Amino acid sequence: MNEQELWQAFQEGDENAYTRLYQLHVQAMYRYGMSLVAVSEAFVLDCVHDVFTELWAKRARLTTPDNIRHYLLRALKNRIMHLLERKEHPRRPLEEVDYDALWAEPNDLEILEELEAATTRQQRIQRLIEQLPPRQQEALKLRFVENMNYNQIGEIMHVNEQSAKNLVFRAVEKLRSWIITLFLTFFTFF
Numbered sequence: 001m002n003e004q005e006l007w008q009a010f011q012e013g014d015e016n017a018y019t020r021l022y023q024l025h026v027q028a029m030y031r032y033g034m035s036l037v038a039v040s041e042a043f044v045l046d047c048v049h050d051v052f053t054e055l056w057a058k059r060a061r062l063t064t065p066d067n068i069r070h071y072l073l074r075a076l077k078n079r080i081m082h083l084l085e086r087k088e089h090p091r092r093p094l095e096e097v098d099y100d101a102l103w104a105e106p107n108d109l110e111i112l113e114e115l116e117a118a119t120t121r122q123q124r125i126q127r128l129i130e131q132l133p134p135r136q137q138e139a140l141k142l143r144f145v146e147n148m149n150y151n152q153i154g155e156i157m158h159v160n161e162q163s164a165k166n167l168v169f170r171a172v173e174k175l176r177s178w179i180i181t182l183f184l185t186f187f188t189f190f
Contacts, residue, residue: 003068011059018059022052025069028146029076035141036080047079070152073142077156128175136171143168 001009001017003024009017026048033044051072055062065071129137135157142153154164 004064007064007068010055011062011064013059018052018056021068025072028069029072031145032073032141033076033080035138036077037084043083044080047076047083050079051075067152069146070148070156073146073148074156125175128178129171131178132171132174136167136174139164139167140171 003021006017006021006024010021029048029051030044033047034041037043055075129140132140138157139153142148142156143150148156150161150164150168153168154161157164157167159167
């Protein structure tokens with residue numbers, strides 16, 4: 001049974017199909033949710049479960065999406081953003097906000113310190129990705145971890161397709177420049 005058929009069976013009340021859809025997509029949803037709000041695994045898991053609970057409750061009224069994973073990731077992001085917007089955030093006066101710190105890129109020394117703490121190549125790449133702005137991190141994960149096309153990325157991130165391409169391109173270019181700089185820095189020490 002393919003995903004579209006699973007979805008249709010789930011809409012008709014088949015609990016096994018519902019469980020199978022959950023099993024197929026929960027890890028991707030968790031990864032994506034953690035990339036949005038890495039501070040709380042419990043919060044992300046609650047949001048994933050909220051999405052599936054709401055799907056079950058509204059199953060008869062839903063249409064069959066063309067790409068189920070895309071649909072679920074978008075629903076998860078909407079749920080997370082809705083809950084985060086509802087929370088009371090302490091407000092600081094605008095004159096107290098350090099705008100330079102918000103947009104500052106890490107310097108080479110900060111990046112080297114982060115990389116020294118990483119032991120594997122994968123951890124090093126992850127440390128570099130963590131230095132990117134959050135929107136670029138999100139775009140990279142959607143493109144290269146979730147294998148989404150630029151149109152789907154744009155829909156999830158609420159930007160047009162070209163902006164999605166630009167986010168991914170800028171992230172890849174920034175990572176490439178950091179890697180080249182670090183490579184050259186490493187070989188000048190030895």
